[in-house]
Structure formats: C-alpha cells, structure tokens
Amino acid sequence: SDHRVLNLDPTDPLWVGDKPPSPDYPTGITQRGTLRMDWTHGHNGTIHNGIGRIGFYTGGMAARFRDEDLADEWVKRSNTWIEAHKDGPFFLFFAGHDIHVPRMPHERFQGKTTLGFRGDAIVEFDWCVGELMQTLDRLKLAENTLIVLCSDNGPVLDDGYKDGAVEKLGSHQPAGPYSGGKYSVLEGGTRTPFITRWKGRVQPGVSKEVVCTIDLASSLAALTGVALAETACRDSFNVLPALLGESGAKGRDHLLQQDNNGASFGLRMGDWKLVRSKAKGKSQAIVSVKPHQYPAGLHALYFLPDDPGEENDLSAKHPEKTQELIAKLDALIAADRSR
Numbered sequence: 001s002d003h004r005v006l007n008l009d010p011t012d013p014l015w016v017g018d019k020p021p022s023p024d025y026p027t028g029i030t031q032r033g034t035l036r037m038d039w040t041h042g043h044n045g046t047i048h049n050g051i052g053r054i055g056f057y058t059g060g061m062a063a064r065f066r067d068e069d070l071a072d073e074w075v076k077r078s079n080t081w082i083e084a085h086k087d088g089p090f091f092l093f094f095a096g097h098d099i100h101v102p103r104m105p106h107e108r109f110q111g112k113t114t115l116g117f118r119g120d121a122i123v124e125f126d127w128c129v130g131e132l133m134q135t136l137d138r139l140k141l142a143e144n145t146l147i148v149l150c151s152d153n154g155p156v157l158d159d160g161y162k163d164g165a166v167e168k169l170g171s172h173q174p175a176g177p178y179s180g181g182k183y184s185v186l187e188g189g190t191r192t193p194f195i196t197r198w199k200g201r202v203q204p205g206v207s208k209e210v211v212c213t214i215d216l217a218s219s220l221a222a223l224t225g226v227a228l229a230e231t232a233c234r235d236s237f238n239v240l241p242a243l244l245g246e247s248g249a250k251g252r253d254h255l256l257q258q259d260n261n262g263a264s265f266g267l268r269m270g271d272w273k274l275v276r277s278k279a280k281g282k283s284q285a286i287v288s289v290k291p292h293q294y295p296a297g298l299h300a301l302y303f304l305p306d307d308p309g310e311e312n313d314l315s316a317k318h319p320e321k322t323q324e325l326i327a328k329l330d331a332l333i334a335a336d337r338s339r
Contacts, residue, residue, distance in 0.1 A: 007063045014060035020045075021058050028052025037102060043160040051102045051161075067104035070097055071124050079135045086139050089224075094132060098125040101159045115172060116164025118157070143199045146223070148243075150213050151192040156182035177308045179292040185257040185266030185275060186292055186310055202245045209242045209251030210268060218339070219243055234337035256332050267329045273302045273310065274325035299326060 005014060020027060028035060028044030029052075036050035044052040049067050065073075078094055098105060098121040105117060105124040113119030129149065136142045155174035157165040159182070180186025194211065196202050218236040221228050228236075235256070241249035257266035264277040277294050292310065294300070301315040301322045315322040332338050 005060065005063050008060055009062040012059050012061055014057060014063065016055065016057040018055055020056050025056070025058075027056070037104065038162040039160055040158055040162055041160055043101070049104075051104065053102075054160075067102060068106045071106060071128055075128050075131045078132060082132075082135055082139065082141075086141060091220075094128070096125045096128055098122070098128070101161050101163070103161070103163050103165070114168060114170065116168040118163060118165040119168075119172075143201075145198065146201075147195075147197040148216065149193065149195040149197075151194075152213070153182040154178070154180065154184075154187075154189040154192055179309045179311065183260045184292070185259050185264050185277075187273070187304070187308060189259075190257050190266065196243050196245070198244065205245055207242065207245060207251075209239070209249065210255055211239045211242055211251045212237075212255055215239045215243075215252070234339055237339055254328065254332075254338070256329070256338050265329060265333070267325050267332075268304075269325060269328065271303060271305050272321060272325060273304050274322070274329060275300045275302070275310065276326075276329060301325065 008014060015021065026047060028039055028047055031047060032038065032044075032052075034050070035047065035052055037052075039052045043054055045056045046053045046058075048064060051067065074094065074096070078092060081092060082090070099118065103117040103121045105120045109120045109124040109127070110117070111120065112123045115122075133142075133147075136145055136147075157169065157174070159165075175181055175188035178186065178188035178191055180188035182189055184190075194213075212235075214233070214236045215238070216236070217233040218228060218238040219240040221233075222238045222240045237252055239249075239251050242251040253269065255268040257268070258264070264275065266276075267274040275294075276299050278298070295313045295315075297313075297315065299315055299322060300310075300313040301318060302310045302312065303314060304310075306312075
C-alpha cells in the first residue's frame with residue numbers, strides 16, 4: 001500500500017536474499033514432505049503458505065498472506081479506488097495474478113473446471129473482470145471508460161509446480177494452433193488475447209491487425225493528448241485507431257520479438273515471420289504445450305496464413321524474402337529501438 005509492504009511490522013523487517021539465511025533454514029527441498037503444493041523445478045526456496053517459492057526471505061510475519069485471498073483483495077481495493085476517483089480521469093492497472101504460479105485460487109473456485117488449478121485460476125480471473133465491469137456499470141462509467149484486457153505472454157503448463165496443469169490438460173489446446181508458449185518468440189508465446197471495450201465507441205468485432213502491448217503507451221498518450229518525448233517509449237507505436245476498431249485502421253507493419261534469455265528473435269512483417277534462433281535443431285518443449293523443433297540453421301522463414309504453427313521453414317524457397325527480413329532484423333537490433 002502506497003509503495004510499502006502491507007501490514008509490515010517495523011520491528012520485524014523483511015529480509016530477502018538469494019541464499020538461505022542459515023544452514024538449518026527450512027526450504028522446499030529440506031521440508032518437501034510438508035508442502036501443500038509440490039514443486040517440479042526452481043520453486044523450492046522459502047516456504048510461504050505451505051508453498052515453496054523462488055529465493056529466500058525471513059521476517060515480515062505480520063505481512064504474510066494467503067494466496068487464496070489475493071484475488072478478492074485486489075478486486076476490493078480496485079473497486080474502492082474506482083469509487084474514490086469516479087469524478088475525474090483515472091488509470092487503473094489491474095494485474096491479475098491468478099494464472100501465474102503458484103496457481104492457488106480461492107477455495108470457492110477450486111474444482112470448478114476439469115483442468116486443475118490452472119483452469120480454476122482462469123475462472124477466478126474471469127470473476128475478477130466481471131466484478132470490475134459491474135462496478136463501472138453501477139457508477140455509470142462504462143460509456144466513458146476504455147477497457148483493455150491483455151496478457152504478457154502465451155501459455156505455460158508446468159511452470160515450477162505440480163498443480164495438475166499437465167496431467168489434467170485433456171484435449172484443451174492453450175495456444176490453439178500455434179507452437180511454443182511462454183519464454184519463446186514463436187506465435188504461441190507472443191500471440192495472445194487482446195480485447196478492447198468502450199461502450200458506444202468501440203464496435204464489437206474482430207481485427208487481424210498486429211498490435212503490441214508496448215503500443216499502449218503511445219496510443220494512450222495520443223488518446224489523452226500527451227506528447228511523448230523522442231527518447232521515451234522507443235518501441236511503442238501509436239495504433240489508437242486500430243485499438244478502437246476504426247474502419248480501415250492499420251496496426252503495425254512490423255513487430256520485433258525477443259525471448260526471455262535474449263538468444264532468439266522473431267520479426268513479424270505482414271504475413272511473414274522470421275525467427276533467428278541459436279537452438280539449431282533443438283526441441284523447444286519447456287512449456288509442454290506444443291513442442292517445436294527448430295530448424296538446423298540460424299534463420300527460419302514462415303508464412304503464417306498457411307503455417308500458423310511455424311512448422312514449415314521456407315527460407316530456402318524464398319531467399320530474397322529471407323534476406324529482406326534478416327536485414328530489417330539486424331537494423332532494428334543495431335538501432336536499439338524500433339520507433
């Protein structure tokens with residue numbers, strides 16, 4: 001609250017580090033049998049709410065929380081904040097934690113789906129969105145409020161915990177026809193749901209224009225009449241007409257993508273996609289969604305309308321298009337900006 005740890009007792013400060021504070025400090029490794037949710041990798045440091053976490057921390061006992069209560073708390077505080085600011089312009093960023101690990105939805109949502117806690121957490125997030133929408137309707141703000149629902153990355157199943165996401169997946173396809181997922185530059189990692197709603201302004205429909213969450217900075221600046229400095233938001237484009245669904249509006253003509261460790265890049269230009277990966281023939285299967293076999297070469301070229309799963313490398317058949325995109329990719333990387 002106000003950039004401070006909520007309920008933190010100053011006489012019991014919070015210590016955070018990358019090593020256990022003592023040799024006998026209990027962790028998800030040493031006390032694995034006591035955990036409410038077992039781990040698969042990485043999440044085996046400090047035990048909080050019966051769940052192993054990344055890293056280590058001690059103290060701050062009064063500030064400790066139950067994961068199950070977070071969604072209710074975020075919604076309550078957001079609704080209170082909207083009430084307090086309803087008479088003037090406001091910007092609310094609601095960062096739902098639900099689908100991120102550890103997935104531990106409130107008890108009233110547990111078991112609501114057949115997909116385990118991952119599916120249940122999605123239902124919980126859906127409830128959160130509904131609560132916020134009801135507040136806007138109740139306060140008669142819906143016709144004067146732009147709502148954006150988006151995601152920071154594509155799906156991941158096993159992201160560190162044994163929460164049933166893999167075992168209970170069934171026939172569900174989290175990434176649809178796309179390959180890859182979180183951590184990758186493949187379409188399954190970067191092509192995510194993006195919804196805009198503005199009653200009376202945005203007409204219901206579907207757009208195939210390419211936009212990026214980074215573009216929200218320039219687009220919202222344009223909406224509010226704020227001029228961005230040349231050095232600000234160097235990869236953000238003003239695509240406001242496309243976000244508002246205006247007839248004939250265009251999105252980006254290119255989109256540069258980079259994975260979480262910087263080893264791979266993707267470049268979307270129209271219907272074409274260039275992937276530069278040092279994986280060279282290795283399989284990308286960390287997300288357990290749809291494993292992808294990278295081509296043996298450094299670059300691969302895909303034509304997305306015919307090959308949304310990025311399985312057919314066309315770089316040998318279209319050398320000129322490949323070189324065109326390679327040159328564009330190299331120029332963007334060298335410029336260290338795309339706007």
